[in-house]
Amino acid sequence: MLSYRHAFHAGNFADVLKHSVLTLVLEYMTRKDKGFTYIDSHSGAGMYSLHDEYAQKTGEYKEGIAKIIAVKDDTDFPEALRPYLELLAQLNPESDELTLYPGSPGIAKQFLRRQDSAHLFELHPTDIQHLTEYCQRWRKSHVKQSDGYKGVLGLVPPPSRRGVVLIDPPYELKEDYTKAVRTIVKAYDKFATGTYILWYPVVTRERIDSMEKEFTRSAVKNLLQVEFCQQADSDEYGMTGTGLFIVNPHWQLNSQLEEILPYLQGKLGQESSHFTLKQLIAE
Ligand SMILES: C[S@@+](CC[C@H](N)C(=O)[O-])C[C@H]1O[C@@H](n2cnc3c(N)ncnc32)[C@H](O)[C@@H]1O
Numbered sequence: 368m369l370s371y372r373h374a375f376h377a378g379n380f381a382d383v384l385k386h387s388v389l390t391l392v393l394e395y396m397t398r399k400d401k402g403f404t405y406i407d408s409h410s411g412a413g414m415y416s417l418h419d420e421y422a423q424k425t426g427e428y429k430e431g432i433a434k435i436i437a438v439k440d441d442t443d444f445p446e447a448l449r450p451y452l453e454l455l456a457q458l459n460p461e462s463d464e465l466t467l468y469p470g471s472p473g474i475a476k477q478f479l480r481r482q483d484s485a486h487l488f489e490l491h492p493t494d495i496q497h498l499t500e501y502c503q504r505w506r507k508s509h510v511k512q513s514d515g516y517k518g519v520l521g522l523v524p525p526p527s528r529r530g531v532v533l534i535d536p537p538y539e540l541k542e543d544y545t546k547a548v549r550t551i552v553k554a555y556d557k558f559a560t561g562t563y564i565l566w567y568p569v570v571t572r573e574r575i576d577s578m579e580k581e582f583t584r585s586a587v588k589n590l591l592q593v594e595f596c597q598q599a600d601s602d603e604y605g606m607t608g609t610g611l612f613i614v615n616p617h618w619q620l621n622s623q624l625e626e627i628l629p630y631l632q633g634k635l636g637q638e639s640s641h642f643t644l645k646q647l648i649a650e
Pocket of ligand 1: 369371372373408409410411412413469470471472488489490491494513514515516535536537
């Protein structure tokens with residue numbers, strides 16, 4: 368079953384949190400000259416048009432990135448969100464209105480240098496075509512239409528011993544919840560110094576509790592968990608919140624998120640919105 372298309376959701380509130388964190392992590396990685404490997408297990412199409420029929424049909428970006436762009440000149444705009452907005456501005460040089468919105472490969476492409484490489488996995492037959500086209504002139508990118516969980520395990524540790532792994536499944540299948548955590552636990556066993564980012568939707572709280580338990584019982588150390596819920600937990604209304612598990616975050620990420628989260632809550636939250644930021648597993 369492959370019905371999920373990220374084009375319907377590009378730029379929504381979940382993307383704002385996920386992509387601002389990815390931007391901060393990649394920006395940090397490029398502070399050292401030594402090359403690194405970026406692995407994206409579930410890449411999507413790479414780049415999206417917010418004017419296309421998919422984005423227009425749901426209008427999710429209007430409740431996400433469009434609201435953040437609208438306040439970018441406010442004096443209280445958080446510094447930690449600036450790199451993400453600067454990247455969007457580079458992609459949309461003509462106007463303040465966003466036309467293009469980058470997926471995770473699009474963000475990586477802006478940051479990766481000649482000494483870095485990217486491994487991008489995608490299964491959907493249409494999105495793999497878009498992704499392949501998008502990456503055509505990106506020499507250090509390797510695009511594969513194959514299972515991203517297996518792909519991650521086949522690539523760690525990278526030769527440079529510096530790496531960022533993003534695992535961003537669609538969670539169409541319930542098994543994604545356990546598979547995603549287990550992939551990180553196994554990858555960590557082979558490459559304990561890598562940075563791992565795992566995205567999850569808050570649909571039912573029990574599933575997140577199980578993911579947390581599985582991590583805390585594993586050998587994984589130094590795991591930061593961040594969550595932003597637009598609404599109170601509910602089993603009835605689909606995705607009410609968005610979260611990330613980040614293994615081996617750079618040391619400033621916690622304070623960057625302390626700055627970002629209240630701001631997102633103020634601008635994107637609805638009634639009963641809340642956020643959490645916790646060191647789920649110590650260093
Ligand atoms: C949430 S989207 C990815 C969004 C992207 N990471 C971003 O931030 O722009 C999930 C993608 O995973 C793809 N997918 C589903 N199962 C997969 C698997 N086992 N391996 C690789 N890709 C998969 C789907 O086709 C979908 O495009």
